[in-house]
Amino acid sequence: MLEIKDLTLRYGKHTALDGVSAEVGKGEMVAILGANGAGKSSLLGAVGGRVRPASGSIRYQDQDLLALPQHLLVEHGIALVPEGRGIFPAMTVEDNLSLGALPRRAQAGAAARRDEVFGLFPKLAQRRGQIAGTMSGGEQQMVAIGRALMSAPDLLLLDEPSLGLAPIVAQELFAALGRIRAGGLTIMIVEQNAAATLALADRAYLLEAGRIIGAGAAEALRNDPAVAAAFLGGALTD
Template sequence: MSLLEVRGLRVRYGAIEALHGIDLSVGEGEIVTLIGANGAGKTTTLRAISRLVAPRSGEVRFAGADLARLPAHRLVQLGICHVPEGRGIFANLTVLENLLLATYGRRDRPKVSQDLERVFGLFPRLDERKAQLAGTLSGGEQQMLAVGRALMTRGRLMLLDEPSMGLAPVLVEEIFETLAAINRDGTTLLLVEQNAHQALRLAHRGYVLETGTIQAAADAATLARDPEVRRAYLGG
């Protein structure tokens, strides 16, 4: 059984249908990427999975559980964490306060300090700036904080929406190397990313989304060699 199963997912914004009954799956321990042009429905897919928008129809199952009637905060308790596009950090709180805020629903309080150590090990700059207001961090540091905050939930599945957006190339490399390490430690990743080169280098499998429809699905290496994918998303 896949950790995440999406079947027939449809989402409508007013008169416009953004997702036209898509199917996808993510296995335990995988990195799966969604690639596609702006407006293809990638962000909507993640938001529908995490219940931030209500699907019109379709089914989303996580570890066998139907998520249809659950509010978004219950999904965090089940083991799904979401790093949104734009990071969504709390600018007027410190780095440490942002990280601790993600632990509000946890029952294993003694392990929180262990997870802080893990986050600071992955992102030493956050340790250096833990008393600093999050709004004063650089864009790259804010992205590190958004990922670190998600890790503090101890989720089994992390949804990531455009983690490289607006970052310098050297920071993009750093973020993707850290995502690979997070996956090696046991967290499953579903990644939405405009940088298709980086996404397909990182991922095990991928889906190509066009105007709300899955147009292709294969292992990442196969997609990277596909002439249509190369022409549309990889520059030739």
């Protein structure tokens, strides 16, 4: 479904991605794991059209994504929830969700999708009139993910959804991601919380200093002592 080949991305002299190749199949949930500054967000940002790579290719359902401006990606079924959420903090929850349904592909069936989002995050239904910027971090993340789901995506890109959330809130969030995942949506996720992410994902790529240093089934990576040492803080504690 998504095919990334030899992607190289630079910010000035700094090379953020160095010949990265990765794939995401239809219905898969693929995690990108790595330390801070490994290039995870750059990779997701390149797929989401936020940053332009120096070389390489990104193909999505036979479409060259690098040929499209950022705002057209969502019409092709790609929804990005960036780091920092990218919501409209001065607007209400309701307006944020309506904005999610703005793309042409999302206009039909928007009401049903809104009900699904409210089913997934009941808090948003209660707070639909609240200004999004006045909500807690976890609630804002719900708005961001709900907004992305409103655009009827085929591929959901999540950048550090649990960043800055209290552990219990992060747990709730991963539970919701599990339900979204169960709905069959294809997901590419970047996360620092490797344990919780590997519990949900099918496969993962390990990124270090802009290069892929390993890949495999999530199950196998969870039980790999080397991975545990590097990415899971020594040991898995569930």
